[in-house]
Amino acid sequence: MPLYFITYTALFWVPSLFFIVFLLKLFDGSLKKSFWLTSALMGVLSIIMEYLYLKFDVWSFSEKFDPLLGIWLGPAPVEEFVFWFGATPFCLAIYLSYRKLLEKLNA
Helix, strand or coil: CCHHHHHHHHHHHHHHHHHHHHHHHHCCHHHHHHHHHHHHHHHHHHHHHHHHHHHCCCCCCCCCCCCCCCCEECCEEHHHHHHHHHHHHHHHHHHHHHHHHHHHHHC
């Protein structure tokens, strides 16, 4: 069972999609634009970083303890992209949600 894939899909993608569908509409246009621009920029930087780290043997992947799906994008498994593209929107969503909540509490 590909626990790496399932774990990061559940931890990052499900809450991020909830935020995007239900909470992002509460923010003004500039914050929405910033959210998408930052997510895209971090996605590109994450891909570059991933391939550099793999090239210089900073990390590698083993299926000894956790099987992967078997889908590879060059030297990286698809699970890495699930992690990278899920983590940024998730962290931004948490930050923006707390910011909105604190604005309401301080008003």
